[in-house]
Amino acid sequence: MVAISDPTRRAIIGRLARGPARISDVARPFSMSLTGVCKHVRVLERAGLVRRTRTGRENMLELSAEPLRDVARWISRYERFWNLRLDRLEGFFAAQQEKSK
């Protein structure tokens, strides 16, 4: 119960239900440090809900339990719709920031 009782951890699962993601991307929406988010990720890992794989220097996270991947299907149509638009908005400004550097 511990793993899922926390809203941040539920949000992490919600994000991963949309597909595997880098740990830094998972952490970005939260107003807490990367270390803080990593602690939550470790709780989810210990519970066997989240799996971490390393590709080069990147830590990728994905939902590990097969039935948990079905969470993606439970996320309502509009939640996906708006998240896709926020992904695009974020990507747009991230690209602008890169350009101005």
Next chain:
Amino acid sequence: MKLTDITVTRAIPAPVEKVFDVWMDPKSPGGPWFGAERVIVNPVVDGLFYLAVKHEGRTWPHFGRFVAIDRPQRVEYTWMSEGTQGVESVVTVTFEPREDQTEVTLRHSGVPDDETGRKHEQGWTWVLSMLAERF
């Protein structure tokens, strides 16, 4: 009809004014209207919009009316589509400064709680019961 609310939030790496303006401009890449099959937007209070989105091989039309526009903090518009089963739902987007970023919170309220919504609830119940077994 049972209705539900959806809230999504995201930190955007730009100042609030810029993020707000992109959100309201149908011609701006990165905005929520951009890339749709057909977009007609009159972004003033009581202005109307039509948004035709292509998804899963067909067109989904959306209609709405701007209820409040408070640049750069908040915008609110009604939202009707097949997905809302003709119910006038409300989309409220708030833009809050967070250091050099903007926290965008989108609340879509009054959406019919259809089968997808119920499955969502079942899903979380299942997750909780599975965890209860593990611990």
